[in-house]
Amino acid sequence: MKKQRFIAGVCAAAIATGAAAQEPASEGRTADQIVVTAQKREQSILDVGLTVNAISKETLRDSRVLEMREIATFVSNVDIREQAPGLLPVITIRGVGLNDFSNTNNPSAGIYVDEVYLSSLGLMAFDFYDLERVEVLKGPQGTLYGRNSTAGAINFISAKPNFDGASAMLSGTYGNYDTLEVEGMANMPVSDTFALRLSAKTIQQWEGYYFNRTINKDVGERNVVMGRAQARWRPNDSADINLKVDAFAANSNIGVGSFFGGLDFTNPPGFRCASLAQGEIDPTCTNSFGYSDQDGDPYSGDWSVRNHYDANQVNVTLRGVFDLGGVELTSVSGFIDAERSYYTDLDASPATALEFIPTTDVRQYSQELRLAGDAGDRFNWLIGGFYSHDHIVVGSTGFADDLFRTRTSGYGDQVTDSAAGFVHGEYQLTDTLTLIGGLRLTWEEKTYTARVFDDNPFGTSCLISLTCTPGPTPPITLAGTTDAKIDDTNVSWKAGLDWTPWDSTLLYASVSRGIKSGGFFFGFATNNNSFLPFEPESLISYEAGIKHQTADGALLFSVSGFYYDYSDIQTFIRDQTTAVPTQRLGNVGDATLYGADIDATFTPPQLEGLTLSVGLGLLESELGEFLALGGLVPKGNDLPNAPGVTFNALARYEQPIGGGLKGLIQVDGRYSGSTFKDALNDPIIASDGFTLWNGRIAVGPESGNWEAAFWAKNIFDEVYKVQGVNLTSLGFGYENFNNPRTFGGTLTVRF
Template structure:
C-alpha cells in the first residue's frame, strides 16, 4: 500500500513540476507601464472563480457561508470520473460512501456519522437532496450523476433549514437549469469491458416566457471484471438509462416556476460476493483470487425511478420572496444476489422494495440590509413495502429447519413528518453577524404486516409469527447558534453550536423474535465547530475547520444478537460516542492554466458508552478512517490557435477503516489505500473535444465492504484499472 501512496503523490507532484516551468518561462520580463499592464493581465488570468452556493436556501458566495462544505463543479466531476453518488467520496475529506449490498444501497458517512444498513425503510444519517428534493431511502441513491451543475457536501448537523436525518450533514446535487440562449452538448465514450456511454442535453428558449432543458444518459457494458467460477462467465454487465426534463416559466419579473421531471432504470449485474464459506470447500480453490467468486443464480438488479417536482419563486415585495417546492418520487427495486458465494443454494437473496414519497415545502425569505430571515413549513409522506427472501435449501436443514427451502421477511411502513422552521442572520455590528435557527419536527411511523415467513420445499409460505403492527412517534427540536466575523471581504471566521437528530424507527431485517420489531429511538448529535474561509490571494483559497461532536443514542446496524438460524442482523441504539477532528482544503492557481487542489481530514472517534453486548467502550466508529487526503492537478496549454490541450489527475487516500465494530473482528478491518484517476484531452476549436481517461491508474486492490453472515465472511472488492476514450461536442 505504501508504494501505491508514494506513486500517487509522486505522479501529482511530477505533473505539477513539469507544468510549472513551462508556464513560468512563457512569461517574458517587462518593465514600467508595460510590466504593470502584464501583471494586471496575469492576475486576471490566475484569479479563481467565485464559488456560488445555495447551501442556506439562497444564492450566496461560498466564502459568506459559515458551514464547512466541499463544492464540486460538474466539470470537476467529469474530469475525476465521478458517475454515481458512491464516487463522490474521492472528492471530499472525511467522507465515506460505499455500497452496502453489491452495487446498490449506498451508505453515506460524514465525519464518522452514518448508518451501515441495507434495509430500505431506514433513513440515511446524511440527507441527500436532488434539486431540493429529499430522498427518504438509501436504496434510492444508486442513481447516475449527469448534467450536473455542482454538488455541495455540507458537513455537520443541518438541523434548521434541512431538518431530520441530517446528523451527519447533507449532500445537495444541483442539475443544470435552462439557459436564456439555445445550447446543446453531446458526448459518446468507449472503454474497458466493451462499455459505451452516451450523454446529451439540449436547451434554450421555447417561447417568450418559457425555457426548457432535456438531458439524458445511457451506459451499456457487455462484461465486467469479475468472473463467476460456477458458470465460467464474466460478471459486470451494465444497462442503465436516465433522463431529466426542466421547464422554466417566467410569466413576470416577480414569478419563476421550474417544473422538473425525471425517469430512469438500471438492469445491471449485481456484484458477486467473495465469501470465505465455512460450510463448504466449494470456493477454496479460488481463495487467493479476490476477483473470482461464485453464484448459483443470476445476480442482477432491476431499479426503476421516476419523479416530478414544481418549484415556484414569487417575489412578493422588495426583499420578500415566497418559495414553494412540491415533489413526488416513485422507486421500485428488485435485487438478486448470491450471498454465500458458491454453487450451492445457501443464501441466494432476492430483495423487493416499492417506495412512494410526497413532500411539500413552503418558505418565506426576507432580506433587507442587516437582517435575513427564512421561515417555513415542511410536510412529507412516504410508504415502503418490502419482501426479502433467501433461497437456502442447502443451508436451512443444517440449522434444524428440515423441509424448508426459503426464509424471508415482509413489512409495510408508512411515515408522516411535519416541521416548522426559522433561520435568521443579523449583522449586529459591521462585519459581525449572529446566525441562529430552530426547527420543530413531528414524525409518525406505522409498521404493519411485519413478519418472518418460511417456504416449505413443496411451495407456499408459512408465517413464523402473526403479522406485527407497531407505531413510532417522536417530536424533536433542532437548530443552530453561531457567529460569522468578516475579517476581510474575502475572509470569514465562524463558530457555531448546532443540534441535529436522526429519527428512530423499525428494523427491516429478518428476525424470529417479534419483540425485535419494536421501535428504536432517535439519535441526537450536538456539534461545536470553528472555521475559516479565506481568499488569501486572488488565486489562492484556503478553508479549514475544527469540530467536536457529542453523539447520543447512536443507531448501529450489525450482528447485535444471535439466533437459532445463524447470524441475523438488527438495528438499535447502542449508546453514546464522541467525534473530534480537523479538516481543510486549499485551491491554488499559481499560473494561468494550472489548477491545484488538496484537502486533508483527521477524525478521532470513540464509543464512550455502550449498552449493547459486543460493542466495546473505547471502540472507533465504523466507516471512520482516521486520515483522509484528496487532491487534483489540472494543466491546460495552447497547442495551436484552434487547439488547446489539458491533463487532469485526481487522487484520494484513506487510512485503515473498520466496516463493523461488533466484537471488533479483525476480518472487518481494511488497511489504507490510494486511488488515482486521470484524464487528458484536446479541445478543437470551440465545439469539439476528444479525451482519454483512466480510473484506478495504479490498479489498487482493496475491499469496499466486509460482512459476517451465516455462511462466513462476505467481502466486496474494488474494480481494477480501466481506460476509455470520449468525444464531446457543444455549441
C-alpha cells in the same frame, strides 16, 4: 499518545496551509467565485459559516464523477461505499453514518436532488448526468434541512433551462469491459419567458468486472437508460417556475461478494477456523459443505446465481420562486415513484445457503414553503414549513435450502408522515460581526407492519451442521412478525457567529443540534426481536473555522475544527444469544468525535491554466461502552466507516497548443485510512487503507465546440475492501471489493 499525534497532525496541516496563504500575489488576477445554496439562498462560499465543499460541473465532467461513491474522491472526511456493488450506498460524513442495507431506512446524511429530500436508501443508487454542481455540507443541518441530517447534507443541483440561447451537447464514451456510454443535452429558449431543457444518458456494459466459474462467464453487466425533461417559465421579473421530470430504468447484473470460510474440519471440537481468533481470513477454511475459494482473486468465484438488479423510477419536481415585494416565496413540491428488485447470493458459494430476492416500492410526496426577506439593513430572516408522506413496501424471498432446509418469504409496509416548521435569522451586530440562529420543530409518525414466514417446503426447518457434528439439530423457525407505530417530536437548532475582519476572510464558530429519526429494520428475521424499533439519535456539534481568499484570488483555503457529542447511535448490532444469529439495527449508546477539515485551491499567477487543489480530513472517534445483545462491549471502539485520515488532491493544467487548439491534462487522487465495518470493530471484515489515482488527457479547439479525451480511473489497479459481512458462526462470510481499473476514450461535440 494517539490523541497527541492527531493534534500534532492538525497543527502541522494548519501551519502548512497558512504558509501557502502567504505566497506573493500578482495584481489583476481574481479566481472565479464559487456560489453555493447551502443556506437556501445563493451565496459565495466565502460567506457561508460552515464547512461546504462544492464540486463544479467541470470537475464532475473531467473527473468522470458518475455515481454517489465517487463524491468522496473530492471531499475529505467523507466515506461512501456500497453494501453490494451497484447497490445501496453507505454514506458517512465525519464518522457519522448508517451502515444499513434496508430500504425502509434513511442515511444519517440528508440527500437532496434539486431540494427534494430522498426518503429511502433505495432511491440513492443513481447515475449522474447534466448536473450544475454537487454540494456537500458537513455537520448537522437540522435547522434548514431537517430530519436525518446528523452527519450533514448532500445537494445535487441539476443544470436548469436558460435563456442564453439554443445549445446542445452530444458525448460518446467507449471503455474497457466493453462499455458504451452516450449522453446528450439540448437547451431551447422557446421565447423570452419560456425555455426547455432535455437531457438523456445510457450506459451499456456488456462485460462485467466479475467471473463466475460456475457458469464460466463474466458477470456484472449493466443496462441503464435515464432521461430528464424541464420546462422553465418566467412570466415576469417576479416569478420563476421550473418543472422537472426525471426517469430512469436499469436492468443489470450486479457484482457479487467474495467468499471466505469459517470452518476447519481438521480442528475439533468446534471446527472453527483458527485464523479467525487472530482476526485474519484463511483461504483454506470452508463453509459447512466443504467449499473454499483459494484463488486469491476477489473478482471471481463459484456463485450459484447471477446477481440481478432491476429498477424503475420517476421523479417530478415543481419549484417556484416569487418576489412578493420585499419578501421572496419559494415553493418546492416533489413526487417520487420507484421500484427496485434484485437477486443476490449472500453466501457467495455454489451452495444455496443464503440467497435473497428483495423488492422495494417507494412512493413519496413532499412540500416545502419558505418566506425570506430583510428587516432593515442588518437583519435577514427565513421562515418555512415542510410536509412529507412516504409509503415504502418491501418484500423478500429467501432461499436457505442447503443451510436451514427451508425457504422464507416476507414483506414490510411502512408509512411515514413528517411535518416541520423552521426559522433562520442573521443579525449584523456590527459591520463585521453577524449573529446567526435557527430553530426547527419536527414531528414524525411511522407505522410499520412486517411479516416473515418460514415457508418450510422440505419439512421441519433446521440448521444443518451448526456445530459441524453429525446428527439432527433442533428445529428452527426463521420467522417474525410486528405491527408497530412510533411517534416522535424533536427540536433541532443552531447558534453561531460570523466575523469578517477584512475582505475575503471569514472566521466563524457555531454550535448546533441535529436529529435522525427512529424506525424499523426489515431484514433476515429469526424471531420477533428482529423487528424491534430503534430510537432517534442526536448529535450536538461544536465547530470553528476560517476561510480566506488572497487579494489576487490565486489562493482559496479553509480550515475547520469540530467536536461532536453523539448520542443513541443507530448501527447494526448482532444477537448471538440464540442458535441462529440475528443482525438488526439498534441503538448502542454514545460517542465522541473530533477532527479537522483543511481545503485549499491554488491557481498560480505565474503559470496560467494551472489549478492545484488539496483536501485533508483528520478524525478521531470513540464509541462509549454499550450492551450488545451478545454481551457488554467496552468503551473505545471506533465508529464504522470512520477513517482517521483522508486526503484528496487534484492537478489540472490547460493551455493553448497551437493551431487554434488547447490541451488539458488532469490527475486526481484520494487516500483513505483503514476502517471498521461495525460497532463491534470486527477485524475479520475491517478494511485496510487505500490510494486511488485517476487521470485524463484531452484536446479540442479553443472555442470548445468539440473535445477528444482519454481517461483512466484507478490507474494502478488498487484493490480494497468496500464492505464485509461476518457470518462465520454459520460457517462463512463475504466481502465486496472496489471496481478494478477502467479506461477509455470520450468524444464530445457542442453546438
